[in-house]
Amino acid sequence: MSDIIVIGGGIAGISAAARLSTDARVTLFEMEDALGYHASGRSAALFEQNYGQPSTVALNRASAEYHRTAQGGYLSARGLMIVATDAERDAFARDVATMGLEEISMTEARGHVPILAPEVRLAAYHEAAYDIDTDRLIQDFSRTLRGNGGQVITKAAVTQIRQDAQGWTVTANGEEYRAQDIVNASGAWADLVAGIAGVTPLGIVPHRRSMARLAAPGGHDVSGWPMIFGVGEAWYAKPDAGALLVSPAEEDATHPHDAYPDDMTLAEGLARYQEMVSEEVTRPIATWAGLRSFAPDRNLVLGRDPEVPSFIWCAGQGGYGFQTAPAASQLLADLVNGRDTGFDATTQAALTPDRLRL
Template identity: 50%
Template structure:
């Protein structure tokens, strides 16, 4: 039986980044159910850093992550970010949603419909009655980010076991005892970074039903519109999240922004949801979707309040939550990894106290 100081369950960007920082001061073991790290949500991310994305707590986490993404010390020798921009457009019936998005946001420019259509010329005039632009939204090199954290984790002596789904988890004699992939491990602290499976891990630990729900989101790669150079286009999206699109390696990534509640699984595309979403996209642009080159789906897992759950469970000694990141997992990973490392060490995170309180699993306990 191995005896690390901390066992991290989950080898996505959340678990790997937290493990890399924890490994600076303690022995860490990561258990990943799949044969490779970053297989599920991390590897299927839209890979963009949007500072105004999410609720107030998430926007604070975005701000706290910005420095580590721009200067990823120990992870990469250059920024993980590159220019992109994000433009939110509103049809007549979406103007209230656009105003709600802009409320409390920072660094947004209000655009005229003509200015928005100059940035993305394929938009239909009726789809752009209002628009805002966040020029500082940036693409994230997710592969380089995950690889960098993996390298840092291993350099600090951390271990990773892949193909090791957790089958038993319980606390005895002051230690969490974990059976995974046919091996046994024990540690005083377990970090539940299992993404869509975080609720199942909590149930194995005897914590009952966790307030987490995975949702499926689909995406498709389309050929670039004929005769258009799309490389400098921003990500562009409808204000009510009917669809979004962004340039991707010379092609156009389009998502129907679907959000269907599902059980944890290796997500696959729902053809009907994808077709309906692509139809909504077609209503907003002056091109037809004639061919889908590739399509996939991923899972975004949320707590009821759409805020991540980060901290020690008040009802289970040594059980640490790092879950419920929803669609914000990659861009908030640096801030949440740093918060995890400090909380596990018994220190306060470098976050405003209100943010730490908003993340705490104690909010779900009477």
């Protein structure tokens, strides 16, 4: 019998399991045959401290030192740049203020990204944005869990969850497992898992985001380019292993599933990117999509359910899972164990499941 069963093997689940395993016997279930298959395997993998809701920014900042130094560090230089036309000046100014960017000249902007179209007249840059080594982060948390005596069970789809006076019984692939507490870290499936357990769902909804992988434009070496955003996050592009990832940055509500891109949405996003660059968009090397799951107020959900305290939420990461994982997982472990979290009351109130039961 485990003390805690964690359902979900993305970055949220494996980081929570690793932190909790310091004080408890933890078993993690992942329905796929590897960790980080769904949203975590399709992440833009950027660390930008100022990105997200105030509570998310607080988690980002609390995660920064871990990302920089743990296990030799997980970050590498990338940078972030927003570009706009004259017609987008007002929206550009709002984005610059919100994200704490510094406006730069077009000469500087083309020094970062030489293929910007003549129509691009405004640019702002932030050096302190970094790529995250997402695979190593997942594997290191997995090693911590196993090193503390925990276990990871893959290809384990949970089909039944029952509670009695002695705790929980979870059925996965026909086998029954017992635990005192359950951590729901199942991403797009979070509300579904809650329903199976007889716990009131919180209104967590998955949203599709599509991606195309393009050959390096014009044969340029893109390795040193920053991540580039259109205003209002209407599209973004990010270098990746010698190619360029381009996304329409859509957020289309959907149902939990193994996501695939919408061709029309992807084409529209590529057209928005094309308007801002001088090199013609080529046929994608590959396309895919992921699901970013949000609570109604777009804050993460971390902590014990107010109605069923042995059911613990670790959900609603909404695309911020990797950058918040070090602090979010530690906060969750502290809450579960009744320790001081180090976060102010306002931040904790924005993250607690209680807020969604009012």
